[in-house]
Amino acid sequence: MxxxxxxxxxxxxxxxxxxxxxxxxxxxxxxxxxxxxxxxxxxxxxxxRARAGMQLIAISLTVVILVVAATIFPFLTIHIGGAWHSSSILDAALSFRGGTFYALALTVAALIVFFPVLRALLTLYVLVPVVFDRPPARGARAAFNLSESLRPWSMAEVFAIGCAVALVKVVDLADVEFGPAFYMFSSLVILVVVQDTFLCRYSVWKALEE
Structure with a gap:
């Protein structure tokens, strides 16, 4: 309508x-x-959406768990010439070394790991009291505004697309084995999209004002 x-x-x-x-x-x-x-x-x-609050809380908790787990477990293992190398998401993000590359490494880590986690935690901070009929948490409006401001900078899906492009080139040169973190991160990308689809921002702002 x-x-x-x-x-x-x-x-x-x-x-x-x-x-x-x-x-x-x-x-x-x-x-x-x-x-x-x-x-x-x-x-x-x-x-x-009916019961969207509980669904968003469940999705946000899952996002936090998946991101933490995906940074610990191997993302990819590459076999070539009898040698192999295993790498996690943080290993890839922090692989830049020297001078200004440290700032680039921290930026990449923030965009693909820290910002998605922070957005999920802010969503939990804002929604949990509202969904359970409690007064909004202190600073909930500022927290939700920060979460919305971080949305364009949460680039987990961009990292996934970049990995897909890189893998197309790597598979011709070496054997690639997907680690547990690859499937966790793939699920994370889907959940982030679902979270943004389920979230009615007008409803949240209205609940915080009331």
Whole structure:
């Protein structure tokens, strides 16, 4: 269902702006399983889901567990000429050495490991009290705003695409064996996409305001 464009009324308490094209609408909350979308660019503005809070909490916990486990277990093992080398995700991220490359290594590690974990932890901090009918945690609005600010910088899926491209070139030169972390990280990428799909940001902000 489309949202209704805002009129010239002075009351702005029930207005919502499209995050992509800045079109302003008067809020008309859809029923569960329905969506309110921007009439101009078709961006989803409101998408309430029944029991979405508990599902998001479960997904966030799983994301934290998968990321921690994926940094410990081997990601890939390469066999070539009788020799082999095993590498984890952190080994790959921190493989840069010397001078300014240390800053690059920390940036890569943050984008593919630390930011996804931080976003999941912030989501738990914000949603757990709300879902269990408790007052919002202290600083919950700032925490949710930080989580949303980190969303473009959480690049687990970009790392996965990069690995896929690299593997296409490596398999012709050596035998590649996937480690447990590869499957954990693949599951993580899917869960991050599902998490962003299930999350209705309008509903969260409204719950925090109430």
């Amino acid at each position: 489309d949202s209704h464009p805002a009129s010239g009324s002075e009351d702005t308490s029930d207005l919502i702006a499209c995050p992509k094209c800045d079109a302003l609408y008067r809020v008309v909350e859809p029923d569960p399983r329905e969506r309110a979308v921007c009439a101009r660019c078709h961006t989803v503005l409101i998408a309430p």
